[in-house]
Each structure stands twice: as C-alpha cells, then as structure tokens.
Amino acid sequence: MESQAENLAAVLHIKDIIRIEKRPIPEPGENEVQIRMSCVGICGSDVHYVQYGYTGRSVVKKPMVLGHEGAGIITKLGPGVKNLKIGDRVAIEPNSPCRKCNYCKLGRYNLCTDVSYCGAPPHDGSLSYYYKHPADFCFKLPDNVSMEEGALIQPLSVGVQACFKAEVTLGSVVLITGAGPIGLVTLVAAKAMGASKVIITDIIAHRLQVAKTFGADFTLQVSQNDIVEQQVEKIHSMLNEAPDISIDCCGLEETVKLCLQATRSGGKLVVVGLAGREMTLELGKGIFREVDVRGVFRFCNVYPASLSLIASQKVDLKSLITHNFHLKDTEKAIQTAISKEGNPIKIMLHCN
Structure with a gap:
C-alpha cells in the first residue's frame, strides 16, 4: 500500500x-x-x-x-x-x-x-x-480474506456473540427479528452453528429477499401495526412449532414483545439491539413459562471464531x-x- x-x-x-x-x-x-x-x-x-x-x-x-x-x-x-x-x-x-x-x-x-x-x-x-x-x-x-471481509468481522462478531449467548446448537429452531446487517450476520452465525430452522422478520421486503440468500428457511414481512399475537401465530404456523431461541436485533418494544411471546416455554430470548428508550413489557408472558431473557453488549472473545468463519x-x-x-x-x-x-x-x- x-x-x-x-x-x-x-x-x-x-x-x-x-x-x-x-x-x-x-x-x-x-x-x-x-x-x-x-x-x-x-x-x-x-x-x-x-x-x-x-x-x-x-x-x-x-x-x-x-x-x-x-x-x-x-x-x-x-x-x-x-x-x-x-x-x-x-x-x-x-x-x-x-x-x-x-x-x-x-x-x-x-x-x-x-x-x-x-x-x-x-x-x-x-x-x-x-x-x-x-x-x-x-x-x-x-x-x-479481503480487506472488506476484514472490516465485516466486527458486525459478524455481534451475531456470533448473540448466538453463543443463546447457546445455538445442532437442531436449534431460531427466530430473528430484524433483517438489517446485524440480523443477517446473526442468521449466518446461527446456521453455521447448526440451527435447523431459522425464521427472520422485517418490515422491508427487500431485506427479507436478501435474508433468503443467506440461508433463512422462512421469512415474514411484518408491519408496525400488526397485532403481536397474530404475528406469533404466523411464526408458529410457518415453523410448525415454537422457536427454541429468539434473537431480537431491533431493540424495539414491539419486537421484544414478539420474541418474548413467540419463544417456547423453557426457551431463550436474547436481546441484541436497544433503541435507547424505555420499554413496557408483560414479563409474565415469558417468566411464568421460564423463558430465559439474556442481554448482549457488543462482543467478547469471538473475533477468532468470526475470522475462522469468514476464512472457511x-x-x-x-x-x-x-x-x-x-x-x-x-x-x-x-x-x-x-x-x-x-x-x-x-x-x-x-x-x-
């Protein structure tokens, strides 16, 4: 150079x-x-x-x-x-x-x-x-590995951290809300870790089309005016079951509510993004079903794994x-x- x-x-x-x-x-x-x-x-x-x-x-x-x-x-x-x-x-x-x-x-x-x-x-x-x-x-x-891919290791590491925190493994059924860059790299990480079915949601149809090219098994276009319970029914119907793991990559009250209610009893909800404002959640809809709610802040000790995934x-x-x-x-x-x-x-x- x-x-x-x-x-x-x-x-x-x-x-x-x-x-x-x-x-x-x-x-x-x-x-x-x-x-x-x-x-x-x-x-x-x-x-x-x-x-x-x-x-x-x-x-x-x-x-x-x-x-x-x-x-x-x-x-x-x-x-x-x-x-x-x-x-x-x-x-x-x-x-x-x-x-x-x-x-x-x-x-x-x-x-x-x-x-x-x-x-x-x-x-x-x-x-x-x-x-x-x-x-x-x-x-x-x-x-x-190109320089562009080197720069992409940072966002990929957020997705890898989220999937590690969610304990994604062989056969996991995963819901991801948000098909922006972080949602897409989380999708990539989940599939690499063995998830058998991944459904991803977004309000923008184009992003969901991109998600299909990255391995999404199901996509669901949603609207801010949708009723959460109806979205949950659609997700369960498309998967033919409730997801073991939900990963929210939006940080919005609506998407966290969706994940909380959609996750199976005894499953895990990982919140990656936060919009910086207060949320009102009915925690009983998850806590009384022993849904394990976890947070992710940036990433830690995952750069080597992320680099290996790209280099592969x-x-x-x-x-x-x-x-x-x-x-x-x-x-x-x-x-x-x-x-x-x-x-x-x-x-x-x-x-x-």
Whole structure:
C-alpha cells in the first residue's frame, strides 16, 4: 500500500456536521501498532451519532472521528509488539479494555467499566488514513480474506456473540427479528452453528429477499401495526412449532414483545439491539413459562471464531456490501444510509 504524508479523517463535530480534516499521524505507544486503514464499514450507531448526536447512553460532546468496523495494514510497531510485523493485513477489534478490573480478569472485557471503544464518545474511531490500536486486539488476516471481509468481522462478531449467548446448537429452531446487517450476520452465525430452522422478520421486503440468500428457511414481512399475537401465530404456523431461541436485533418494544411471546416455554430470548428508550413489557408472558431473557453488549472473545468463519469461505459476507464510497465522501455515504436510497444494507468506506 502506498504511504500517505497526511492523515485525513472523517470527523463528526455535532449532529449533522461531518468534516474531512487533517489530523496528526498517530504514533504507536507501548504494545500498540500504527495501521494504514483500508476499509471501514458504516454501522447503525455511526448513522445515529450523525442524526441525533447520541446512541443509547453515548453522547457526542466534542469532535470525534467516526468508524469502528475496520481493517488495514500495519505500518509501524510500538515497543513490545511481538505478535505482528510491518505489512501484516489485520482486522481491528475495536476494544481497548483496562485489563485490570474484575470483568477483564474474568475474561468479560466487554463489560469493563474503563474500556475505550473505538468510535464511541469520547474516543476517536478508525475512519481515517492512519489509526493506532493495541496490538493484541488486531487479528492477522489470512491471504484468502479481503480487506472488506476484514472490516465485516466486527458486525459478524455481534451475531456470533448473540448466538453463543443463546447457546445455538445442532437442531436449534431460531427466530430473528430484524433483517438489517446485524440480523443477517446473526442468521449466518446461527446456521453455521447448526440451527435447523431459522425464521427472520422485517418490515422491508427487500431485506427479507436478501435474508433468503443467506440461508433463512422462512421469512415474514411484518408491519408496525400488526397485532403481536397474530404475528406469533404466523411464526408458529410457518415453523410448525415454537422457536427454541429468539434473537431480537431491533431493540424495539414491539419486537421484544414478539420474541418474548413467540419463544417456547423453557426457551431463550436474547436481546441484541436497544433503541435507547424505555420499554413496557408483560414479563409474565415469558417468566411464568421460564423463558430465559439474556442481554448482549457488543462482543467478547469471538473475533477468532468470526475470522475462522469468514476464512472457511462457507459464507460470502461481501455480498452484504451494497454501496462503496471513499473516505472523502463520508457525508454522502451517511446520507445514503439515512435516505435508504438504493436499498443499502452495508456501506463500505475506502481509505486508499
């Protein structure tokens, strides 16, 4: 990759204001590496930061470089780095936990209270020509894995984490609500882990068509005005049984209610996405049937498994990418995501 003498970055100042700015080229510290970024995917949280200035409890209070789904090439090593060398192509797990708290010591670093998460306020993201990151959270890409696929490991890891948390196994019958990027990678992970039947719901017909190409056994187009009990009946009828596991990838009160009621007695409900607002749920409709409700926050210890899934070439995640832009056109890319012009699923930004 040709080196650059400048470091351009896509910086969100306040909501709706994105500027392409020159930033200093970051020098790696101890156990860090400098990365010449290649590909950075746009996530729903990036779009939410631009539209509203916050996502959940994370609020943009100062200018911040966007992006956390990234891959690039190592250009410089900091002191102490042993696991990588200059020229290595890597996927970036966007975590930097403290490594000292009880959560980190227990291996649940995604719950670290002092974590620096790439592209989440107040921490700069990786949507720039150059970025630095802890070396142990960079994963070398095999030759048969492209940079685009390297960037897709981040969203795939959310789906893998959800399926691990749900304990998907051979023969599992799974309901997934939401056929956006996270719902689709959760579908891929569930099928890879042995799910025998997967049904996925969405309000957009085009996304359900895409879901079929990724292995969905059944799809159900829903409406915000649908009655939950009627949706449950349709799901049970299509599957010829109640799902063992439901995974909500929308974070909406309506979809969580659907999952809670649709899951079989003794089954599991995993909530992946949260819209950041309060919900009113009749927990008795699940608790009294011993439906096990679990939450997912980002991911933890699943990057190697996600990378192996892509490297196996059993799935073609690159087909998730519907739009490509250069870093300089970040604002246009975000507006495409907001307007949904051209039915975007995953938008990829290129930094070279």
